[in-house]
Amino acid sequence: VAKAAFQVRNDPLDAAIYYMAMKKKNLVWGLFRSISDKRMTEFFSHNFTEDRWRKAALKNAFALLGKQRFAHAASFFLLAGALKDAIEVLLNKLQDLQLAMVVIRMYEGELEATPPSLIKLMYEKVLGMNAEGQAQDIKKLHPDPFIRSLTYWMLKDYAGSLNTLLQTDPTLGIHHPYYQAVQSKGSRTNVAADPRVFNFYIYLRTHPLLIRQCIANSAKDSGPGALMASRLGTGQDGLNKKAVYESSMTTLERRLYFTTAHAHLRAGCPTLALEVLSKLPDNVIDTDNPESGDLLGSPSKEPQPAHELIKSGTLDLPGYSFDEDNKGQDTASALFGTVSSSKDSAEALFAPSSNSDPFAPSGGGFDWSSPMTSLRNQQEDELDLDFSIDTGEEEEHKKPEKPTNLAVGDKRDDD
Numbered sequence: 001v002a003k004a005a006f007q008v009r010n011d012p013l014d015a016a017i018y019y020m021a022m023k024k025k026n027l028v029w030g031l032f033r034s035i036s037d038k039r040m041t042e043f044f045s046h047n048f049t050e051d052r053w054r055k056a057a058l059k060n061a062f063a064l065l066g067k068q069r070f071a072h073a074a075s076f077f078l079l080a081g082a083l084k085d086a087i088e089v090l091l092n093k094l095q096d097l098q099l100a101m102v103v104i105r106m107y108e109g110e111l112e113a114t115p116p117s118l119i120k121l122m123y124e125k126v127l128g129m130n131a132e133g134q135a136q137d138i139k140k141l142h143p144d145p146f147i148r149s150l151t152y153w154m155l156k157d158y159a160g161s162l163n164t165l166l167q168t169d170p171t172l173g174i175h176h177p178y179y180q181a182v183q184s185k186g187s188r189t190n191v192a193a194d195p196r197v198f199n200f201y202i203y204l205r206t207h208p209l210l211i212r213q214c215i216a217n218s219a220k221d222s223g224p225g226a227l228m229a230s231r232l233g234t235g236q237d238g239l240n241k242k243a244v245y246e247s248s249m250t251t252l253e254r255r256l257y258f259t260t261a262h263a264h265l266r267a268g269c270p271t272l273a274l275e276v277l278s279k280l281p282d283n284v285i286d287t288d289n290p291e292s293g294d295l296l297g298s299p300s301k302e303p304q305p306a307h308e309l310i311k312s313g314t315l316d317l318p319g320y321s322f323d324e325d326n327k328g329q330d331t332a333s334a335l336f337g338t339v340s341s342s343k344d345s346a347e348a349l350f351a352p353s354s355n356s357d358p359f360a361p362s363g364g365g366f367d368w369s370s371p372m373t374s375l376r377n378q379q380e381d382e383l384d385l386d387f388s389i390d391t392g393e394e395e396e397h398k399k400p401e402k403p404t405n406l407a408v409g410d411k412r413d414d415d
Contacts, residue, residue, distance in 0.1 A: 020078035048081070055080075078103070195263040
């Protein structure tokens with residue numbers, strides 16, 4: 001990256017911020033020497049650990065700030081060892097959070113991959129927390145889902161890295177400084193799911209580190225990996241958990257699939273929409289009851305009703321109870337406005353109707369087992385059909401007797 005930045009204008013200061021972040025001052029000195037800039041070559045040849053030359057570097061940094069050359073000013077702050085000032089310039093002047101994260105990781109990443117200053121930056125600028133990583137405010141989250149996902153991944157929270165891609169709260173990141181800039185690029189945080197994260201989400205959900213953490217969280221009841229661990233119910237211990245994880249999904253993931261397919265279809269790409277739907281897993285896990293292992297979208301199982309009254313099959317009407325004090329009051333009586341004993345409630349409900357009008361408003365005497373046509377025609381005379389045959393007609397239809405056979409030469413008596 002530093003070499004490409006230098007080759008654009010053949011200016012060593014354009015690449016200085018990357019070399020200063022890696023603490024390689026001699027490479028910047030060599031670039032100035034290669035373009036025959038004697039003044040800058042002599043300046044970078046000094047030892048900036050000395051207080052004299054450190055103050056000279058800070059003086060040049062503030063001079064470059066006055067000329068609004070912010071990237072060059074940040075490189076001189078790094079030359080003087082003022083990392084905090086350089087990061088403030090990158091965040092407030094250049095508004096480049098990712099470059100600030102890269103500079104911190106290269107400058108202090110010699111002993112550990114995620115230095116404390118980088119963790120503090122990610123807590124405050126990306127995750128909407130305080131410096132200790134607590135009291136998260138969803139309104140201060142970074143509106144870009146990719147940056148949030150990478151931040152969780154660097155913090156080794158692999159479950160959070162995946163789940164943050166599905167966050168679609170309307171108030172997400174509205175108080176973040178980069179909210180307007182991200183919204184101008186077409187990000188939609190108030191929709192059911194963001195189709196832009198689909199490919200990255202599909203790649204991430206099958207990552208080995210993520211699956212390992214999901215299996216580890218399957219025994220826990222709650223936590224940051226509860227959404228992922230819901231794919232693995234308690235009854236799946238004897239199965240291949242990796243295969244179960246890859247062949248199942250939650251309702252939020254299912255929404256992402258169909259939203260992405262709809263976005264491709266509206267863009268005039270039906271083939272891409274079919275490709276998205278072809279990757280759809282077979283099973284959908286009910287996240288409200290992960291231990292049951294119910295499959296909401298499985299072809300082999302019907303969807304479970306969400307309403308408690310439909311699920312239990314019991315109507316619990318307000319004002320009526322089934323305890324011993326009110327056991328004489330029945331559900332059918334509450335429905336049809338009649339009060340009867342519990343013994344005769346079913347008989348009163350399903351007894352044949354004594355009322356001549358079957359469409360009367362009262363339902364207590366209505367015969368629910370009789371068809372409507374028979375009730376409407378019960379007063380009409382029945383048609384009497386006679387299928388018997390008269391005796392005279394039987395004689396007329398008798399077959400004639402066969403004539404007697406005569407031999408040759410015989411004559412009849414009448415002859």
